[in-house]
Amino acid sequence: MDVKAIDPGLVIFDCDGVLVDSEPLAIRVLMETLADAGLTMDAEEAYERFLGRSLASITAILSEEFQVDLTHAALEKGRARLYEVFQAELKPIPGIIDALDRLSVPFCVASSSQPERIRLSLSVTGLLDRFEPDIFSATMVRKGKPAPDLFLHAAERMKVPPAECLVIEDSPAGVQAAKAAGMHVFAFTGGGHAGGQSHRETLRLLAPDHMFDEMARLPDMLSSSSTA
Known part of the structure; x- marks a missing residue:
């Protein structure tokens, strides 16, 4: 597909599934937490309902749609278990260090994610120093993604107009949030959770500016128009 030439003033990265390959780990722990609460859910449904959403949004969905109040x-x-898993298994997205450089x-x-989870994820994967202090969490605003x-x-904090921002997202909720903000958005499909055709088709229907699955290509995609 043709890639629009985009020359942003700021690149805003999502964390989970974009900087770190955390989504399979997070969904695994979430399913265990739900099972402990008496709700059985397979991975496909968990991804569909919860991918890219804040903890507040997830608990609201569980309460309203499943009558499960954690x-x-x-x-x-669940948080303690997730952090243990991150410490033992979390890896950066392949190519992200080269892209940032x-x-x-x-x-x-x-x-x-909550601030402590973001910082843990970035610390474990060696990325924290590249982003600190420019780390923003849904806990800092009234409504999480897809708002x-x-x-x-x-x-606003980075002092760049929304129209000059490019968001890198892996989730439908994140793509919707970026478009609602009036920003450019690239949908990244190179995470461990993003290989399914259904997920990619859902993203495609949201009409991001581009979809890509190799993070190391990102800088080249911003410098000129190309074909993917």
Whole structure:
């Protein structure tokens, strides 16, 4: 497909599934947490309903649609388990270090995750120093993705107009949020969770500016128009 020539003033990266290959790990732990609460859900449905959403959004969906109210203790147990798994298994997205080294424009991270989870993910994978202090969480705004609040907050803090921002996202909710914010958006499909045709088709129907699955190609995609 033809790639539009985009010369952004700021690149806003999602974290999970874009900088770090965390989504398969997170969904695995979420399914275990739900099973402990009496709700059985397969991975495909969990990805479809929860990918890219904040913890507040996930708990609201569980309460409203499944009548499952996770207790504080259950959430804390799930968080502790997730952090253990991240420490042992989390890896950076292949090619992300090369991409960051070659980007010639400012960049930041804006994620649905809580600040401590974002920093843990970036620390474990050796990326924290590249982003600190430009790390923005859905906990900083009123509404998480697919609302545009988080990306607009990041653009404001980075002092770049929304129309000059490019968001790198892996989730439908994230693509919707970027478009609602009036930003360019590239859908990344190179994470461990993004290989399924259904996921890619869902992203394609949201009409991002481009879809790509090799993160190391990102700087070249910004410098000139090309064919993928």
